[in-house]
Ligand SMILES: [Zn+2]
């Protein structure tokens with residue numbers, strides 16, 4: 001039997017464009033590249049997950065160096081984006097046009 005589970009794997013032109021935790025490409029929607037205090041980058045989605053695990057904690061422990069960045073659940077979106085990556089994404093995906101207001105869903 002042949003396993004034909006072929007993933008559409010993109011060539012890693014620049015692995016800077018993907019989150020090192022979930023290995024998904026950053027995007028301008030729910031997976032923005034966020035910069036922690038230690039200057040490591042994690043996508044917003046993973047940050048939310050990390051916050052989820054640390055019940056009520058206002059600190060995100062960096063998955064890479066364990067440096068703690070103070071943040072509230074509400075403010076994950078408020079952490080600085082990596083504008084460098086954001087602009088790269090913008091040039092690669094012109095389809096993410098306009099500045100549509102993003103609605104932050106709070107549980
Ligand atoms: Zn991620």
Ligand SMILES: [Zn+2]
Nearest residue numbers: 038040062065
């Ligand atoms: Zn770190």
